[in-house]
Every structure is written in structure tokens, then in C-alpha cells.
Amino acid sequence: MKEVEIIARKYFDQSLTDRERAIFEGGIALGALYHQFIGIPICKDRKLISNLERAIEEVMKLQPYRESVNVKINIEKIKGEKKHPYDYELLKGKHLDAKIIIKYGKAKATVAMKYIDELDYTLMYVERVEESV
């Protein structure tokens, strides 16, 4: 284990398992992604949306123990092409799907976020947790 991780672990509940730590980091990743990027101007331009998705993925992958970050902005939920100066939207939860894989020790947690119609809510959830033996 890296020296910095030994320092960090002194602050954690000593009973925490690798699986729980991976889940915790997944929660941080989703909360951070959402509240950092909500409010960005967007429009129905595939190139712009795709560049923005890649940029978000790359920077959010810098946080600890992120194995992969996958961001999808739902372009079909953005209204039409920009026709006049005031015609664009701001990124909201309903546009934003994300899937993040966290790897900590022997555990791997896949967490995700998407807008759920039934709840009228952008739900963050733990999709799967695996442990290697």
C-alpha cells in the first residue's frame, strides 16, 4: 500500500472493508460530478457535446481510485439547434448519464447516475459490487 494511503486510512473507521470503501468513493464521484458540472451551457451540437463528455471523463478520473468514468449527455433531450443568441440550455440532471467504476484493493464498485421518470429525480445508485478472491 502506498504511504499516502496508510496516512489516509488512519481517518477511516477501521472496520471498513474494501468493498465499502469502493462504494464510498463511488458516492463521492457521483456527487462531485453532478454538482461540479450542472449549469454548463449546452446545445444540440454533437461535436461540442462529445468534447464536453470527454473532458468531464478525463478530469473526474483524476480523483482517487477511479478506474473508469463514462459520461453521456443525452443530446435528444436538448431542444433544437441554436437559432438565436438566447437559444441554448444549461446542463441539468435530466441530460446526464454517468457510469463510474471504482477499484479499491480487492473490490470493484460500479456506480451510476441517471434521470428516472417515475421518481422525477436523477438517481445515483450502486449498480454492482464485485470482489476478486
Next chain:
Amino acid sequence: MKEVEIIARKYFDQSLTDRERAIFEGGIALGALYHQFIGIPICKDRKLISNLERAIEEVMKLQPYRESVNVKINIEKIKGEKKHPYDYELLKGKHLDAKIIIKYGKAKATVAMKYIDELDYTLMYVERVEESV
């Protein structure tokens, strides 16, 4: 269990325990708090800082299963009183201590965030997890 929670749980890994869910919500809470509020103008004014702390606590408590949200902005790390128009700071991780308690089913997770000198990093961690029998 409330009907909305039954809907939400369909998206979660079915093996997730209450304890793990509480830890996950704790991660979301910390990631959200940090990335939502970083960048707010602040200065060494006790009343202003205290009002800001209370406002942050109240709004972040609206998210799911937060039992308590405690925010402390370290006023001693803010430079002196405002002396001229450009003399103020922006809220950063080093100013911000938070402790959040999540209650989900039988589990209670206490998560926290504070700046750790040794790491030169604002660490988010799981301080304690308890389960009622």
C-alpha cells in the same frame, strides 16, 4: 418502506446492505457539498461565515437520508478583515470541515471531510458506521 424507495431500490445491486447504502449516500453528500460550494466569496466576518454555514447545512440536509449536516468554515484560515475592494477569498477545501450523518434502515454512517496537512488534500472519509439490532 416508502413507495419511492421501492422504485429506487430496483436500480441498486440487490446484495447491497443498509450499511453499504448509508456509506454510499455519505459519499454523495460530501462530493456534492464540496463541488457545489467551493468558489463562494468569503471574508473574516463571523456573522457572515456563520450564516453561510447554516444555509449550507439546511440545503444539504434536503438530500435523501441525511440525518444531520454539520459545516464548519475555518475562519482562522481566512486572511484578515476586508480592507479594500479586492480583499476577500474564495471558499476552498482547506477552509471547509464537514460532518454528515446518514441514516438508512438499521445503519447509521458518520462521514466527514477535512483538510489533512500531511496529504495536502481535503480528505473525505467514513468516520464510523453503526448498526442497530
Next chain:
Amino acid sequence: MKEVEIIARKYFDQSLTDRERAIFEGGIALGALYHQFIGIPICKDRKLISNLERAIEEVMKLQPYRESVNVKINIEKIKGEKKHPYDYELLKGKHLDAKIIIKYGKAKATVAMKYIDELDYTLMYVERVEESV
């Protein structure tokens, strides 16, 4: 004029009038307010909304040459009382009215922001500019 302002003014177009500078600061104030606070969890609770308005006003007044900052979150546009864990909204442009007065030298600019139905847009505008003789 304060020494810091003499330094700052070296970076500005030397032909800029006090009136123009006040308008510029007004633009900064609105752009900053909007993009800093959008995304905050809110619900239809008068006390919480009122505390949040005051906290935003106090911190945004720290920026240069702000004489007053007035923020109104339109509580009637927020859906009902919080009934379950996923039942809250995030602060959006449509909820947010602001009026900011900037005083620079002999000029005073009143700038404002509000959601305009006809444009389906949260417009930022210069409401009035006055100059003392």
C-alpha cells in the same frame, strides 16, 4: 483612489468611463451569482429559502464595488412540501431573481436578472445607470 485600484486600472482600456466600469462589474456580479449557486438543493420552506437568500446576498456583496445585492428565490415556483426522500428541487434560473447595485466613482449601475417567459430564458440586464454630477 485606493492604491490597489490604481494597480487594477492599469489593466483596463484607459478610455473606459466610470459608467462603463460600473456596468462591467454588474455583468460580472450576475454571471458569478448565477453560475456559483445554480444546483443548490431547495424546497418550499420559507425559513430555509430566506436564510439562503440572505447568505447569497452577504457573500456576493464581498466582490468589488457592490453597493447592494438583493436576491429573491421564487418560492411559488418550487413544487410542494418535501414528502419523501427524493422530493426536493435544485435551484435553477427560473427560481432566481436578483438585483445588484454597483457604485464606481460617480456612476451607479442597477443590474438585474429574472426569468422571462417570452424568451424561455433567465435574462441578465442593465436596468438603470445614473451619474452624480
Next chain:
Amino acid sequence: MKEVEIIARKYFDQSLTDRERAIFEGGIALGALYHQFIGIPICKDRKLISNLERAIEEVMKLQPYRESVNVKINIEKIKGEKKHPYDYELLKGKHLDAKIIIKYGKAKATVAMKYIDELDYTLMYVERVEESV
């Protein structure tokens, strides 16, 4: 003039010149850019920084009357390469140079933002205003 602009102009002080409107939009652009993007994780990786700069430029250009948006993240102010999980920074004002050109009617305003050592402050300023005859 586009119909939407006729609607928008009803909200503005009727004495406002094109030059003043361009300056106002410049202020909004800088305030928005700063408070939207501060807090993004970054590290000393040229490709990542360059993709982030382009993404910010593209989205901020969607706002009204932006003719060009130029963003430069000062990679030399970022500490070394990422060596361990907690080794990255968050985007701050000191990293961020921007130059934005606004074109409104006959006026063109060039506004900019950069960290000024003497002020220990990320100054936003109007670099130049031109009017075509």
C-alpha cells in the same frame, strides 16, 4: 434586429449604447466562466488540459454575442505529475487566463481575466473597446 433581441431590449435601460452592452456581456461572460469551472480536478497533463480548455471555450461561446472565447490554463502553475491517488489539484483563479470578445451591434469589447501577483487577485478587466463606423 432579431425578434428575441427586441423583446430582451425592453428590459434594458433605453439609454444603453452598443458599447456599454458589449461591456456588460463581457462582464457576464467572465463571472460565469470563473464560477462555473473553478473546482474541476486538474493535473500536469498537456492533453487533458488542452481538451479541457477547448471544451470550456466551446460551451461558453454559446452565450449571447460571444464572438470568441479563449481559455488558457497555466500548466506551469500546476504541481508535478500525478504520483499517487491524492495527487491532483482543483482549478483555481490563479491557473486561469481567459480572453473573450463580445460583438454587439457596432461595438466590440475584448475582456480578460488573469491572476495579478501585486493584487493577489484574479482580476477581470476590459482590455479594449472598439466601434466600427
